[in-house]
Amino acid sequence: MSGGRWIQHWDPEDEAFWRTTGRRIANRNLLFSVISEHIGFSVWTLWSVMVLFMGPEYGVDPAGKFFLIAVATLVGAVVRVPYTFAVARFGGRNWTVFSALLLLLPTGAAYAVMEPGTSYTTFVLVAALTGVGGGNFASSMTNINAFFPLHRKGWALGLNAGGGNIGVPVVQLAGLAVIGTAGAAHPRIVLGVYIPLIVAAAVCAALFMDNLAPVRNDTGAAREAVRARHTWIMALLYIGSFGSFIGYSFAFGLVLQTQFGRTPLQAASLTFVGPLLGSLIRPVGGWLADRYGGARITLGTFAAMAAATGVVVYASAVESLAVFLVGFTALFVLSGLGNGSTYKMIPAIFRSQAYAAGLTGEAADAYGRRLSGAAMGLIGAVGAVGGLGINLAFRQSFQATGSGAYAFTAFLAFYAVCIAVTWAVYLRGPAPTGAATASEAPARRRLDYSEV
Structure with missing residues (x-):
């Protein structure tokens, strides 16, 4: 390690290095990555809460509110691409500090404008600023992906993303607490709570995280990831899993208000449950993928999501709030499982591609980390666009x-x-994708994708 918390050598696939040095450092970086990403998700989904405070005096109809949250979703999706490559350009620790402090901009802007009489255009612009919180996910996942060995990636990435995703129900719980105590006329209390939390997340990242020198900005990796068909196949699947999670998280409260006539307090008391369960179960999806194969878990998850959607369609037809809540909550839980399993698949696919190309050992591991890190940003960005599609469809x-x-x-x-x-x-x-491990490459049968 050299000055500025840069680690010069990093080889998590070396079992001795991982046991004696790597695991401790990786877990420390994971912890503080989760904290920063958690705040980022809260800021990104801020307007799913702010719209609950916007009564008739704001002059914004339900369609206008859906558009506000759609704008935040879109910007969050777009900024994920540059955020992915920023980690290699500036260092994971350095970018985490900067991206955390950047969250002060949308939070402070919302604090300044959140009152009746503000123009709708201003609300749209401020909602767009919260999109930077969505970018934190891409940089955080790319960074943590480089810290962990393949056999731990499903759990680590699931824990990182799940801890970040919990920022969604937490900000919704904060909104519920304010509406339930101070009333719907005081949205600035929520915003005022988050400003010092943002500063604390940035300080913790600066003090306790590290940069990995072996992770360098690689435009070649980006070009290869764009050309790789599995990047876009996995992006499609991630639209179905994460796009569902984030789209439903943004829209749930508004759906309850608009379709079932719930008050802001009633809606806020229900909206946090689904995102909370979906966030908590995401690491389980990664763990199941590590154990049984990401493709198998992903297939089962989508089949169950289709069934849960059928329940929601039925509940809408008979106007049953209880059945609707059961189906919608199931969708959150299942999308959380799918988030974990699909992200586990990405590094495994590219590592298996490396063996198919004739690489072995550290060369194959490095190729897998390089391509999966580049692909994750693109996949995460496209997946988040699925959330935009859900809000526009609603x-x-x-x-x-x-x-x-x-x-x-x-x-x-x-x-x-x-x-x-x-x-x-x-x-x-x-x-035809190559063997499971470098040492067993000649002896073991070649991987099929059901094992990714």
Whole structure:
């Protein structure tokens, strides 16, 4: 390690290095990465809470509120691409500090404008600023991916993402606490709580995180990731898992208010449960993928999501809030599982591609880390666009029919596509992709994608 907390040598696949040195450092970086990403998710989904404070005096109809959260979703998706490559350019620790401090901009701006009489255009611009919180996920996942060995990536990435995802229900709980105690006229209390938390996250990252010198900005890796068909196949699947999670997280409270006539307090008291369960179970999805194969877990998850969507469509038709909540909560839980399993698949796919190309040992491991790190940003960005699609679908469905049933029918069709793609590409039969480990490359049978 040299000055500025740069680690010069890093080889997590070396068992002796991992046991004596790597595991402790990796776990420390994971902890403080989770803290920063957690705050980032809270800021990104801030407007799913702010719209609950926007009563008739704000002059914004339900369609306008759906558009506000859609703008935040879109910007968060777009900035994930540059955030991914910023880790290698500036260092994981350095970028975590900067990106955490950047969260002060949207939070402070929302504090300044959140009152009746503010123009709708201003609200749209401030909502767009919160998109920088969505970028934190991409840089955090790319950074943590480089710290852990392949056999620990599913759990580590799931824990990192799950801890970050919990920022969604936490900010919703903060909104519920404020509405329940001070009333719906005091949204600035929520914002005031987060400003010192942002500063604390940045300080912790500066004091306790590290940069990895072996991770260098590699435009070649980015070009290869763009050309790789598995990047885009996994992006499609991530639309189905993470796009569902973030889209539903943004929209849940508004759906309850618009379709079932819940008050802001009633909606806020329900919205946090689904995102909380989906966040907590994400590491389990990664662990199950480590144990049984990401493709198998992903396929089962999408099949179950299709069934849960059918329940929600039925509940919308009979106007049963209780059944609706059961189906919607199941969607959150299942999307959380799918988030963990799909992200586990990415490094395993590219490592197996390395063996197919004739690489072995550290060369194959380095190739897998290099390509999966570049691909994760693209996959995460496209997946987040799925959240935009969900919010726009809800907006159109409520505008046209006053119900979200048509939107859910569209989501059901998309989950059917995800099921078909997962089975056809990763489970239908063995793929010529190389051996499972370098030492066993000549002896063991070649991996099929069902083992990723």
